[in-house]
Amino acid sequence: MDPQDACRIAIIGLGKVARDRHVDAISRAPGARLAATADPQASLPGIPAFPSLEALLASGTGFDAVALCTPPAIRTRLAAAALAAGKHVLLEKPPGATVAEVTALTHLAHRQHRTLYATWHSRHAPAVEPARARLATRRIRAIRIDWKEDVRHWHPGQDWIWEPGGFGVFDPGINALSILTRILPRPVFVTDAELLLPANRATPIAAHLRFTDTEGLDGRAAFDWRPTGPEDWTIRIETDEGPLAIERGGRRLLEGGLLLLDQPKAEYPAIYSRFTALAGQGASEVDLAPLALVADTFLLSRRHTVEAFH
């Protein structure tokens, strides 16, 4: 693609995920170009930098789209401002603090004839589409999800994850739910849940969920931020044609113990290919199923207080 035709993207919120993933992915996507950043503290060498989206919009800098990499609590206000200014919008996961606010953004994008893309980066892991294809025709009996990682390693100093609306352990857990809702042929729903909340925090550090579908699937998930060893990001599926396992967050796929696939993740370049394609068509892609499962879990769960987290 001619560089003149590239989608000029501004990254809003130059925090960990933006620096670790988005900057590189935009540079690799043929149809995308990083045009600016907006962050009160951070900037990148050689890229026009602004302290806020408002300042960027007021500057007259030319750009077509924003990638919103801020914490979810403020994402919707920024997305609405960008859409109102005629920009396409890419939302990091989770796409917002609530289901209804992303629904409202979807309506606004439609009225503005602009693209809203709610990304679920884990859905671009290499095991996901092969797993989906295999499950389309099988009877699925049981699913076990283990999603365990060290919060100190993955969210160093990020206080917002512990505030109301910060999701707690559902920040990584929603990645598992985004894979789950992609690979299954039918919707699932949570039937019981326990949230474990540190005595000094507003969001859970661990959670146990039971889920099912209208066919009686036996589903269980354990999310935990306390383990300090290697990450465990695994989805095990029992089917009438034997077991499938998705390991390492979607890098590996095993069928009956046989390794079918083991590849690097490379999730973010695929996200930007999809975003530029959607923007080219003026289409939106917003699947709220993972976020609805999290909101549902908070609605029906029992809560238990556990050791304070410092």
Add this chain to the structure above:
Amino acid sequence: MDPQDACRIAIIGLGKVARDRHVDAISRAPGARLAATADPQASLPGIPAFPSLEALLASGTGFDAVALCTPPAIRTRLAAAALAAGKHVLLEKPPGATVAEVTALTHLAHRQHRTLYATWHSRHAPAVEPARARLATRRIRAIRIDWKEDVRHWHPGQDWIWEPGGFGVFDPGINALSILTRILPRPVFVTDAELLLPANRATPIAAHLRFTDTEGLDGRAAFDWRPTGPEDWTIRIETDEGPLAIERGGRRLLEGGLLLLDQPKAEYPAIYSRFTALAGQGASEVDLAPLALVADTFLLSRRHTVEAFH
């Protein structure tokens, strides 16, 4: 309509709302007839009675549809069984314990070519459609909802409302949200919320919500189950053409202080007219916006412990 053509309805769960509302409404709806009841304890004179939906289905009794009036926590399992048996399904409000389970039922109803109707009885109050028509073209600045009633009067001895998934004060509060989401021209979303939980209960006895839309609406709601005086079920709306007020849960509509409308509610006969029409067309009607607002509120709210409730 010829009685032979009437939609034969079985009431599942013969509790307070079924006895107070549904039995009478079915008898008044020209296209509907009460064919059976299913409840482990209760029955009605002259109507075939069964202890459960399973027993009713096994009996061979002829019927076309079920009205699910059980507590929401068990509604989805019953709805899935009824749809699988080829019956149309009417869901009392709230339509389920979670957003995702009703989404799953909607998929199942579609596959079964049967009607799923998620009712919101307050939307059939006489003030609702006139309010909606007035708000379609006005700029809406602010909304204040007060929804206050005595839980001891309205939910005598109903322990399920205090269990996880029992909704607490959102059981009446969702009626206000069902009106709100019907009368507004754009989706709203909750931005902040406080839940007040009795020290001995799992669901809130009161809640304060702030909500907005992508145009910056200033919305606030106060739900409270503690007042012992007369009910206050009021929605006040400030617009660029003056104030509107919906009072008494939708019985009264005032514009700039002028009483436009004051009628009995008669919500349930309208529900059965709609249900039989939907069943005749094989169409479904499921709006999850009120339920998503409640789940969202639990997701992002701060919690405070208040006096135990006995």
